[in-house]
Amino acid sequence: MQGFEELKEAIMKGDEGETAEIVDEMLESGEDPRRIIDEGIITSMRTVGEKFDSGEYFIPDMLVSADASQAALERLEPLLDAEDAEVGKKAVFATVKGDQHDIGKNLALMVFRGAGYRVKDLGTDTPAEEVVEAVKEFDADVVGLSALLTTTMEAQREVIEALEDNGLRDKVLVAVGGAPLTEEFAREIGADVYGDSPFKAVNKLDDLIEK
Numbered sequence: 001m002q003g004f005e006e007l008k009e010a011i012m013k014g015d016e017g018e019t020a021e022i023v024d025e026m027l028e029s030g031e032d033p034r035r036i037i038d039e040g041i042i043t044s045m046r047t048v049g050e051k052f053d054s055g056e057y058f059i060p061d062m063l064v065s066a067d068a069s070q071a072a073l074e075r076l077e078p079l080l081d082a083e084d085a086e087v088g089k090k091a092v093f094a095t096v097k098g099d100q101h102d103i104g105k106n107l108a109l110m111v112f113r114g115a116g117y118r119v120k121d122l123g124t125d126t127p128a129e130e131v132v133e134a135v136k137e138f139d140a141d142v143v144g145l146s147a148l149l150t151t152t153m154e155a156q157r158e159v160i161e162a163l164e165d166n167g168l169r170d171k172v173l174v175a176v177g178g179a180p181l182t183e184e185f186a187r188e189i190g191a192d193v194y195g196d197s198p199f200k201a202v203n204k205l206d207d208l209i210e211k
């Protein structure tokens with residue numbers, strides 16, 4: 001039986017075909033798609049990140065692993081049935097200005113879609129004004145911001161300030177995520193939710209929305 005061990009190995013070596021096959025087999029044997037994301041993909045990508053940090057992996061290794069994760073996600077996304085999609089919660093997601101990292105953002109926005117949110121993805125390197133415009137246009141309830149660099153974390157604060165300047169801050173909840181962030185930093189910049197895990201972030205937001 002192919003399982004989490006094999007899935008991790010396939011992602012780590014960046015084998016898209018094998019990754020997709022293992023995911024299919026796991027699904028056929030009844031594995032929960034959310035568990036495959038959380039304990040399979042996210043855990044593997046974290047390890048890839050650590051290997052890159054320690055100098056064992058290089059950029060090309062990481063990019064093939066990211067592609068393999070993407071192949072797995074494509075199979076899982078349609079299965080994350082949006083149980084309460086009729087509620088019509090809307091979110092705008094962006095990686096902040098100056099930052100090109102989007103693997104974590106893409107994972108997080110998929111988890112949000114799976115939890116019933118309609119999500120508009122603004123991509124990477126997104127200026128604060130573009131987030132403000134999208135919130136207005138899309139009438140968003142939630143803004144999800146991602147930053148992976150210590151130099152771009154501050155851009156999350158700029159987005160929150162731009163929302164305030166445009167009179168939108170009370171209208172939306174802001175969730176921030178990305179590896180260098182801390183709960184303390186999230187609080188300091190005035191975010192509503194610190195998204196170390198997108199699953200926890202969705203639950204916290206749902207609690208806040210219901211209040």
Ligand code: B12
Pocket residue numbers: 042045046048049050052053059062066098099100101102103104105107108143144145146147148149150151175176177178179180194195196197198201
């Ligand atoms: C992949 C990667 C890249 C890829 C990005 C590919 C892509 N399409 O994203 C490439 C090769 C392009 C890249 C480039 C660079 N990178 Co880089 N990169 C990484 C690496 C190895 C992994 C990041 C990742 O994808 N992790 C996996 C995902 C799943 O984790 P995550 O993003 O944290 O997301 C999780 C949570 O944080 C959360 N989350 C994230 N966002 C959000 C948002 C919301 C709303 C919510 C709720 C949750 C949430 O959910 C996710 C799932 O749990 C990290 C190392 C690391 N340990 O993080 C370095 C790292 C972030 N990179 C780094 C650097 C320095 C760079 C470069 C400057 C390198 C260079 N010299 O050119 C450039 C910068 C380019 C730019 N302007 O952005 C440094 C940053 C150091 C620092 N202190 O700022 C790191 C830490 C590596 C290191 N130790 O040096 N990088």
